Amino acid sequence: MAEVRVSYTPTEETTLLRNTAREFLSNRLPMATVREMMMTPDGFDRAVWEEMAELGWVGLAIPEEHGGAGYGTTELSVIFEEMGRMVTPGPFFATVGLAVPVILGLADEAQKSGLLPGIAAGEIIATVAAFEGSRDWGLENVETTATRDGDGWVLEGVKPHVLDGHLADLILVVARTDQGLAVFPVGAGADGLTVEQVDVLDPTRRQATVTLEGVRAAAPLGSGPAGDALPRALGVASALLACEQAGGAQRCLEMSTEYAKTRHQFGRPIGSFQAVKHRCAQMLVKVEHARSVAYHAVRVTEDPAEFAIAAPLAASVASESYVWAAGENIQIHGGIGFTWEHDAHLYLKRAKSSSLLLGDPRYHRRTLGDALGL
Amino acid sequence: MTDRDLDRVEGLISQLLEEHPPAETPETEFWGAQYDLGLAWVWHPEGEGGLGLPRRYQTVINRRLTEAGASIDNRARNVLGIGMGAGVLAAHGTPEQKQRWLRPMFTTEEIWCQMFSEPGAGSDVAGLATMAVKDGDEWVVNGQKVWTTLAHLAKWGMLVARTDPGVPKHQGLTYFVVDMESSGVEVRPLYQITGEAEFNEVFFNDARIPDANRIDAVGAGWRVALTTLMNERVAIGGNTVPRGSGRIAEAIDAWKRYGGGDPALRDELVRLWSEVEAARLTAIRADEMADAGIPGPEGSTGKLAWADNNKAVMSFTLELMGLDGTLFPGGYELIRPTEFENRPPQHGFLRTRANSIEGGTSEVMLNILAERVLGLPGDPRVDKDLPWKEVPRG
Structure with a gap:
């Protein structure tokens, strides 16, 4: 089977980004702030978004000619990994992880010039309204329709799981046309559009139900059907999400390890009991594996054959590792880990939710099996 | 700078292949020449089968030799020697020991085995009971080893034996190289669940080892053994x-x-x-x-x-x-x-x-990951400070 070699060694850029991200997130969005935010109606503070944009994070992987910094997914993935560590709330994944790859993968130059500079500048929060059926991650049964009307289109349908839809200024709607699925940019204030937040498992990453009743839209991205570009863009989103998951899993390992060193029972640190220390060591293995597949995927996005393998590999392995690590973290903490007061549940909720957002591990393995010809 | 090193390695590979065309050269002769040019363990110093360069160049060497039709089977054939013994000799051997053993090890003219585990010392290998007692310029060895790969083909065996039962277990061990063909050394096949015997049991009955075959100091055996075990885990996983x-x-x-x-x-x-x-x-x-x-x-x-x-x-x-x-x-x-x-x-x-x-074992590996990588506290060790001879066994 084909094999693509890439470098995993940190570069000057990735090291600088990591240090900046860790510092900003621990000062500006420490766990206490995350917990306050997750109890607010919006689950987010727009002022933070503007600061992230000023730091250049929002436009990091947007080309320079469209107002971004022109870096690739490798650099961007560092921010996701760091945000994963801190269960950072807000629409960073929806906008930067999901909407931007869709625009970059599908839009023509004029559309990119129209959509990306506002996003890069932090003025536009964007998201993608793709999934309908609860297990239809392959978008095979999308029922939202787009019908031609004069020189525009009319959208009809319901999208029940739009990430941060309540915050979005721009919603990229996946709809069925007579030529297949296409992606239509829709502004938040459009007539016939209703956005209603739903209660979610992971309060640090919100969802909304978006209803489209005769919503008028201009040409879809790329002025035609999305074709393979849409699953590829979702693959990029999966790879970035995998880095976020690896970061979260790593933090769970650190929490468990710290606790196992200090918590005493039977007159000794619980980390000296093999029943506990072996769980921690197993977490280490899974975290390293999650990191490896995630790092690999974000580095091969430009190689279609390798990426077809690397993206679902990263998604399934990182998802399972994180859910498992978040569960072990609670177990190692014992009773305190089950309290609202402790942070462990934030990671469990984020982990489980993330493992279902773009496909569950079995879905990704089906995709991977196809790519491997099995 | 790196490129110059690579050029040098590439040049030596070409020289080796020109002077000893793999198709016409007997394997041991080819491997000998490879050793002499410093392409055996490229990270070893010059004169000891290496060039003092980073390990990664070995990948280049092995790939080019394989592509040219040369065999690198010696690494598998003498896996315990080339994979682990060489590392031990490089780190702890005297110049004379390296001169004597490294080259024929690499050419597979002398096969090596490793004798750590015993019936009573598996995961707790430092608790081993095979005794070596000094007698003039020699050591007299009695005891039993188990799970010894290649012992039946080996000329040399790496042996860890207890030389001082009166101190805690890690402190009383010494590392030797034993001639497997000498008297008092008996090798028997150990049949495993496949029915096959990949491994052996080795019995020592007053076997004698010259003191010149001791690796590092008396009592330093555990430190030397750790070098071997770390190399083994790298070689396996x-x-x-x-x-x-x-x-x-x-x-x-x-x-x-x-x-x-x-x-x-x-x-x-x-x-x-x-x-x-x-x-x-x-x-x-x-x-x-x-x-x-x-x-x-x-x-x-x-x-x-x-x-x-x-x-x-x-x-x-x-x-x-x-x-x-x-x-x-x-x-x-x-x-x-x-x-x-x-x-x-x-x-x-x-x-x-x-x-x-x-x-x-995986359980030991998990302990190592937890304690050395994650920094978790060790298990309480009841035998840690006890003289070995007072520790219960069985």
Whole structure:
């Protein structure tokens, strides 16, 4: 089977980004702030978004000619990994992880010039309204329709799981046309559009139900059907999400390890009991594996054959590792880990939710099996 | 600077291939010449089979030699010598010892084995009981070793023996190189669950070792043994192999023959493939980090993942085979195996059970990861400060 070699060694850029991200997130969005935010109606503070944009994070992987910094997914993935560590709330994944790859993968130059500079500048929060059926991650049964009307289109349908839809200024709607699925940019204030937040498992990453009743839209991205570009863009989103998951899993390992060193029972640190220390060591293995597949995927996005393998590999392995690590973290903490007061549940909720957002591990393995010809 | 080193290595490889065309040169002669040019263990100093360059150049060397049709089978044929013994000699041997042993080790003219484990000392190898007592310029050895690979073919054995039972266990050990052909050394096959004897038991009855064959100081045996064990774990789990190779290839073959498109089986196959690939990518990343001098935990997880994955993959392969998985083609025969490739999956299913035991059990590996990488506290050790002879055994 084909094999693509890439470098995993940190570069000057990735090291600088990591240090900046860790510092900003621990000062500006420490766990206490995350917990306050997750109890607010919006689950987010727009002022933070503007600061992230000023730091250049929002436009990091947007080309320079469209107002971004022109870096690739490798650099961007560092921010996701760091945000994963801190269960950072807000629409960073929806906008930067999901909407931007869709625009970059599908839009023509004029559309990119129209959509990306506002996003890069932090003025536009964007998201993608793709999934309908609860297990239809392959978008095979999308029922939202787009019908031609004069020189525009009319959208009809319901999208029940739009990430941060309540915050979005721009919603990229996946709809069925007579030529297949296409992606239509829709502004938040459009007539016939209703956005209603739903209660979610992971309060640090919100969802909304978006209803489209005769919503008028201009040409879809790329002025035609999305074709393979849409699953590829979702693959990029999966790879970035995998880095976020690896970061979260790593933090769970650190929490468990710290606790196992200090918590005493039977007159000794619980980390000296093999029943506990072996769980921690197993977490280490899974975290390293999650990191490896995630790092690999974000580095091969430009190689279609390798990426077809690397993206679902990263998604399934990182998802399972994180859910498992978040569960072990609670177990190692014992009773305190089950309290609202402790942070462990934030990671469990984020982990489980993330493992279902773009496909569950079995879905990704089906995709991977196809790519491997099995 | 790196390029100049690479040029030098490439130049020496070309010289080796020109002066000793692999097709016309007997293997031992070729390997001897390879050693003399410093292309055997490229990270060793010059004159000891190396050039004092980073380990990564060995990959270049092995690849070019393989491409030119030269054999690198010596590494497998003398795996304990070349893979581990050389590292011990490089780190702890005297100049005379290196001169005497490294070259014939590399050419496979002298095969090596390693004698640590005993019936009473498995995971707790430092508790071993084989005694070496000084007698003039010699040591007299009595005791028994077990799980000794290649002992029946070996000229030299790396031996850890107890030289002082009156001090705590780690302090009373000394490391020797023993002539396996000398009197008082008896090697017997040890038949394993496959019916085959890859390993041996070795019995010492007043065997004598010259003091010149002692490695490092009296009492330093544990430190030397650790060098060997770390090399062993790197040699077992740290290899970077092609994608889809190894045990998972057997599962894929079985899937193609037996799977019939069953979605549950396919999900499990792809799950295992993913585990194996994640471990493989981790090994590659670990290699790269090690080359770049960035310390990290990536390298330590390989042996554990390798063992778990091998067992799971071969167990699943038999499930894929259904009723055919209940057969054992060729039957059980109590023999010394000569063929290690192309064995049926049922053999692999049995053989892989040892993967989580040999070279450090998975439980010991987890302790090592937890204590050395994560910094968790060690288990309370009741035997730590006791003289070895007062520690209960059995």
